[in-house]
Amino acid sequence: MPPEPSPESVAPVKAPQEEPVQRAVPTAVQVEPGDELIKLRPEVKAEKTAAPAREGFRGWLNTTFKANLAASPAEQASRERRVRIQRPLETHCTMAVVQLKGGATKTTVAYHLAATYGRIRGGNILAGEFNENQGTLGERALAGSHDRTTLDLIRNLGTVTRRTSDLVRYIRPQGDDRIHVLASPPEGADRRRVDGTSVKAAHDVLLSLYNLILLDTGNSAQASTWQAAVDVADSLVFVAQNKADDFRLLEATIEGVKAQGHAAKFSRSILVITNTAQPNTERLAQLKEYGESIGLAAVVVVPFDRSLQEGQNFDYEALNPATRRAYEEATAALTDQL
Structure with missing residues (x-):
């Protein structure tokens, strides 16, 4: 049995108590007989x-x-x-993965948090992109039987009811990870329909169909899509690699969330730091300290893992045991706040 990660890899932080956020219970989903694509499995015991x-x-x-x-x-x-x-939740929840720097592991973290939920918790789990630019979630996840994206879903929201069969043509099942992926449109697509208003409308439909949604966001705090994702999220997942420029833009991300009036979400949000092949110990300590100083609920460090190198397809089975443990701890810390 591989050894447990050292205590320094996970730094839980006590945050001030807040009044719980009251969420409307999503409209009941109409599951059609034999529809196995959406009803993956019930939540596990x-x-x-x-x-x-x-x-x-x-x-x-x-x-x-x-x-x-x-x-x-x-x-x-x-x-x-x-x-x-596996802790029971009172309602369906959404988490947005945010960092204004491109290539800062947002997509990797969003997918693997969702996959950890899918493998351990069960239920209907979605990892979705609503970016102002083309994302890589659709490229690194398993391909679907179609190439439809969030743009197609938004264009056809008028015909999408809360019946599971309406969504099958837009999502991509992810095999043993037991989640679905909803990818952003490619470069060159007409993105005028992908704005904050349409993101919220799509999210309203998706929230009725999925127990948990992980939103992979873009790189501009001024984009209405980014603002909408932060607005609808119950919790935020801030990410950063152990790099100087990631640290600077993490601070800018925090300021962007504050400017939107969502600083209260910090106490139920987490920071996931991904180490590089040659991690800077001093900077890692500074990142942890920064996460604690702004009142985040937890800071989790994911070790360097060659299977997660930029551009490679996601393969949960290829993760190192220490990487799996780190994602389990991040997922658990996030669930603690929901």
């Missing part, structure tokens, strides 16, 4: 943390010799993360 060991040598002894050995500390920690991820 909560993990039992006190159960005997099922993994590693202890798990083998329990299975082979009918022993009753307790779970190892590593397996126990994994179960506790899963319990947090």
Whole structure:
């Protein structure tokens, strides 16, 4: 069993208590018989943390010799993360992944948070792009049987009801990750219809169909699409690589969110820092300290992982164990705030 990440890789932060945000309960979804593309699976039953060991040598002894050995500390920690991820929620929720720098791992983080939810929590999970520019989510995720995008969905919102069959033609199922992807339109497409108003209208429909939505955003705080994503989000996921320019633009992102009047969301938001192949220890400490200083709920560090190099297709099975643990902790920390 791989060792648990060191305590410094996860830095929970206590934030001031806020009044809970009251959300309208989404309109009930009409699921049609036999529609397996949208109804992926029900939410899984909560993990039992006190159960005997099922993994590693202890798990083998329990299975082979009918022993009753307790779970190892590593397996126990994994179960506790899963319990947090599987915590019941009162309503459907949306999280926006934000950072004004391009190539700062927004798409990677959005996809893998969604995939972690899909694999551990279950239910209907969406990773979607509503960018002012072409994103890479559709390129790095599994291809669909079509090339329709958010632009096509927006153009046809008048014909999309809260029936699951109406959405099948726009989303792309992601196999064992048990999520759906909704990709942004390619460069050269007529983007005049993709604005803040249309993003909110599309989100209203999607929120009735999906338990959890992870929004991958663009790189301009002045874009109405970016502002709409931040506005509809229950929580924000700030991201940064362990790089000097990422740090500078993370600060600019924070200021952009404040300028929109959403500083109150910091206490239920997290920062995900992705390390580089040769991480700067001093800068990493500064990024953590910065996340704490603005009152974020948690700061999680994702280790460098060659399988996530820029441009490669996403493959959850190829992730290093430490990377999976980091995404589980980030997903758990995010769920804690919902």
